[in-house]
Amino acid sequence: MSQTTTLETLQTQAVAPRQRDKAPVAMSFFNMDGFELMQRIAKAFSQADLVPKQYQDNLPNCMIALDMAQRMGANPLMVMQNLYIVHGTPGWSSKFLIATVNTCGRFSSMRYEWKGEPGSSDYGCRAWAIEKSTGERLDGIWVTWKMVNDEGWAAKNGSKWKTMPDQMFIYRAAAFWQRAYAPDLGMGLQTAEELQDVIDAKRDADGSFTVDLDVLRRQQEVTDKAPGAGQQALEHEPGEVIDTVSGEITKSAQRQPADQQPDTGTDELNLE
Template sequence: MGHPPRTKPKPPKTSKEPTMSTTTLAEMQTSAVAQQKQNFAVSMTNLQGFELAQRCAKLLATSTLVPKEYQGNISNCVIALNMAQRIGADPLQVMQNLVIVHGRPTWSSQFLIATVNTSGRFSALRFEFFGEQGQDTWGCRAWAVEKSTNEKLVGADITIAIAKAEGWYGKNGSKWKTMPQQMLMYRAGSWWTRAFAPELSMGLQTADEAGDVFDAQQGANGSYAVDLGDLKPTKAEVVDTQTGEILDAEVVTQTSGNGKESAKTGNAATKNAQKTADSVKEKAENVQADQQVDQQQDEPEPDTSSLNFE
């Protein structure tokens, strides 16, 4: 007898209904809080960063610890926040060291040197003095070591002779006469920064440099005022339109002088022509008057014989 065929057991039936994942209220709240805690940096180019800048500026503008230029001025605070973001500095530190001279922002020399020292790219700035103290040859140079290349970066030499030649030494109230050593270091440090790390200074001068160019006086609110009549005269470059050559000041002066002489000659000729015209006009009037007199004399006298007089 043959055996019956074996049958495979059927697998148990499974439910085809999809499973639904459930999210609790606590998980939803945690997710919303995580999204709100995203970090936004102060920026002028995106909405979140710009809104954050305005909120921070409103807070700083109401403080009495910030300089007068920022109190109640949200726009100035936003600009200071943007500058602090660009150089990686503290906003309050930027506000206290951003000095307004003649309507333009400048850095304090101490802040510029401190920015280099804390940038992490260079060693701390060091200063070397040379020449004989008290003489025009006395000077200072700044240097630092770039950490990525281990190269020593030496700045330009600043001497008392340069200060006198540029007119810094003889300004009213100049610190070059009372504290020359400190001014040499400040100027050497600012020149080094603009030569090797211009992104830290953002192309701005220091308050000391601006004061040397203009006779600036510091006011009670910390800003500097300048008398426009006392500005240092500068030589304007005049370019020859045909050759593209920059003309010397003496040539320009001579040309200007020749122009003045030509103008004087032209004025004299104009005056002579006017005198001639006046003379001709006067002679014509005289001739006309003489003709009228002659005409009156040539007229016959009226006949009065027929008139009866009682």
């Protein structure tokens, strides 16, 4: 006695082997299936209210964040919440890098050692952790008030070094430690706090230093998205003067007409 085979059964049997043979698709910029998958996931994130504004309705930013999360083995939303754009450059929040070190499994939880008296030039801290594979204690470099003042980190308007110095010591010491012993965890990026403090100056052949004024202008035009900073930078006006050492903007004594103002891309600094 023959058994009746329905059309639905035949269709299922024909499709099932192909589904079993198909390998899982991983997100990637470099193959069609992976790229399409990344686009679909990025579109979902871009429509979410939980992601920061720089990712909302911005598919390319979401795709980049997804790629970074995949390479780091981190949650995509956590990456988006802790990746900031400071002066046009991406940077991690310090607390995210500390958490990444603590959870990577290669080191003990990060600890901090202090020295000196509060307020003295040698007061500061360094980060340290134990490497689990060898049991060796890995010490970071000392970050002291002398370093802070020599680098000019505390000289800027609104600097957190003035209001929460101990927290900034911890963040800076942790960032130095991470770049020394686990640079792969941060993918070569600086922290958002470092990007706020540092202005890159290039040394010319004659020994002088120059700073790109476009970088300085962007510092006044972008919104400071680092944690704890809610004020939006003001746009640079023609009548304002930028102090390229401290980053402060002051009004000039006399405003020159726009057609008499020099149009230069760099500003000479004498750092000797």
